[in-house]
């Protein structure tokens with residue numbers, strides 16, 4: 237089998253729906269123009285992210301098999317790197333020789349790569365190669381990874397944007413009713429909001445804890461919006477809520493800061509969704525920066541690299557809970573003995589109701605471009621079906637959201 241052609245499609249951030257407009261603390265919150273903590277600046281994130289959200293790659297072969305993958309996020313540079321550099325390397329090659337092709341792509345992009353867009357481009361291409369391998373073998377990729385280690389995949393509900401406390405409590409209650417045993421909320425404020433912001437962050441946790449009781453695990457995401465001093469103080473305040481983890485308290489390059497926060501924090505610290513390759517994640521592990529590692533297969537180097545990262549993490553006794561619950565992540569979790577659950581983005585009832593009321597509103601969220609996105613029931617997701625890894629594209633949605 238030989239790779240004959242590679243196609244890329246830039247997908248607009250519009251495919252992410254309205255969720256990017258809800259208030260939460262982000263890595264850009266320190267700048268007023270990009271701060272939406274109070275919900276009065278809903279375009280804040282769109283001002284610095286996009287317009288390209290994800291890049292879909294389709295790898296064609298002379299066997300008639302087409303592999304699909306996508307890389308993210310928020311930069312069209314991914315498609316430029318695929319078209320300009322990666323396609324030159326892998327067209328004409330055997331798509332089943334993934335290790336060799338990965339190493340070629342990695343080495344050829346070192347001058348402008350190593351982290352960021354180049355590795356995201358490699359991630360997309362690598363996922364397409366795994367898709368081809370699964371389709372060629374007529375097996376789901378988790379079978380190629382050693383077979384399932386579980387019957388179904390436990391999922392945690394990841395949403396709980398702090399829009400207002402009534403909605404937040406209702407939403408948390410909804411997820412508990414739907415069978416989720418773990419849920420993750422978003423903090424709203426960072427150092428720029430001072431002590432008042434700390435109080436407000438604590439109130440978010442309190443609302444959710446009161447809504448679901450003590451039997452549900454609650455995690456919180458700071459989306460790189462804090463610094464070391466703030467994180468240490470904030471997390472100390474939250475000790476009594478018995479949090480499952482707090483995610484990305486500081487920027488990914490501040491590994492010393494991560495370790496310092498982790499040392500001081502009364503709850504586990506997680507991170508890694510903005511880290512790249514086995515070398516980047518090895519650094520996080522060796523410097524004891526995180527208790528839970530959260531690589532994203534669409535960014536960290538694809539499945540080939542995620543497996544290596546998982547092996548290193550397991551040697552450190554650190555579980556891997558990948559960022560986002562896309563199909564490739566489900567294959568990985570299903571086959572790993574070191575990955576206890578998937579992230580899952582449920583839709584809050586209040587959001588559904590509002591969408592129904594406003595008929596013209598786009599009704600999409602993560603995975604809009606795939607025909608059969610993962611669906612959690614009773615807090616678990618079934619093992620992915622069908623051969624390959626990435627599921628079929630929803631061509632209509634892809635066309636609708638594609639941008640040049």
Ligand SMILES: [Mg+2]
Pocket residue numbers: 457459483484509559
């Ligand atoms: Mg996160």
